[in-house]
Amino acid sequence: MSTPRYDVITIFPEYLSPLSLSLIGKAEERGLLATKVSDLRAFTSGVHKSVDDTPYGGGAGMVMSPVPWGEAIDVIAEEAEGEGLSTHTLIILTPAGRRLDQAFAYELAQKEHLIFACGRYEGIDYRVTDHYSTRDHFEVIEVSIGDYVLGGGEVATLVILEAVIRLIPGVLGNAESLKEESHTLRDESTEPLVEYPNFTKPPEWRGLEVPPELLSGNHGLIAKWRVAAAKERTEKLKDQTRE
Ligand SMILES: C[S@@+](CC[C@H](N)C(=O)[O-])C[C@H]1O[C@@H](n2cnc3c(N)ncnc32)[C@H](O)[C@@H]1O
Structure with a gap:
């Protein structure tokens, strides 16, 4: 497998700063994997750099617009393809997703490119899930880290990455300990x-x-x-x- 790449898209890039620390940071320094955090607001147009709007059908809260998400994911996929990666696994964090467990972490550790979409507010317009589910070279998995509701997908992304990256060959000093x-x-x-x-x-x-x-x-x-x-x-x- 080529060097796996992990992209994170968020409106709070600083939330992901622990990626440069400890096991993940060291693994990246050793060239075992690559991580990149992208600010969703960089893919907005307009002075307000707005990423959300009111929900169709009414109700409380705001929903994240599909427009900047589509821009960000397309740019990231193109960049990864330029590096020789051909398949992209889009992970949409949501409490309504498949629950993370160790077997699922092993599955994700086999993927060459994970793109984490960190929702905020009431979540991301569902057409992002629908669109990338039918796009060539993409698979979409909605993932939850447990049956509770967080304020955003950033901490969930850190949890998943920490579980996945330690399974990548060479990351742990003693792979025997995994067994x-x-x-x-x-x-x-x-x-x-x-x-x-x-x-x-x-x-x-x-x-x-x-x-x-x-x-x-x-x-x-x-x-x-x-x-x-x-x-x-x-x-x-x-x-x-x-x-
Ligand atoms: C306040 S939550 C939205 C909850 C959503 N309205 C619902 O009831 O399912 C905002 C964001 O936090 C993230 N999030 C919250 N709980 C999560 C969990 N258990 N696992 C993964 N991501 C979660 C998701 O990205 C979600 O879009």
Whole structure:
């Protein structure tokens, strides 16, 4: 796969400044991926640089106009095609979208070009979804990070990018650690499990000791303890979400 590219379109570009930090920033410095944040207002015409208007049919709030969105997405797609990328996955952030989970993050990590459309107000005119769903070289996915309503798509984009980028080969120092993580870890029934609890030095802290199996040096015993602990923790979590 060519170097993946991640574009973000927003009216608050500063919101995305964490992209230059930590794991994502380092991965970009190492040439493993490219990110670009674009200001939607740069694609407006008129002195007011307006991006929203009143909803057809009435009701509270404002809706983002499809006009600057279309301009911005077309320019970004053309730029990416100039860099040799041929397919574009337009991610429209919305609480009405497909919920992000680890399996979905793995799917997104296979894509060569993600374009994140960060909504504000009541969201983006739905014709943007409809238009790019039928355009050659585009696929559109509406994505939610959970069943709650945020003020905008910027934080959701950061969440998705953080989940996706650490799955790209070479980004994590030790790719082995991905196999044993929550929601990837499986038991013999192939049910996804959350990770077992982790411990480090000192061996005793505030009267609490590390489980003796982990200090035994016996790899079989450690593996067995970890699977049992992961199952127990998964069950506890299921009970909490059922309550
Ligand atoms: C106030 S919300 C709009 C909510 C919309 N009127 C509704 O009821 O579905 C503004 C923007 O925040 C973003 N957003 C809010 N909650 C989100 C979530 N759970 N996941 C992803 N994006 C979200 C979307 O981009 C959305 O367009």
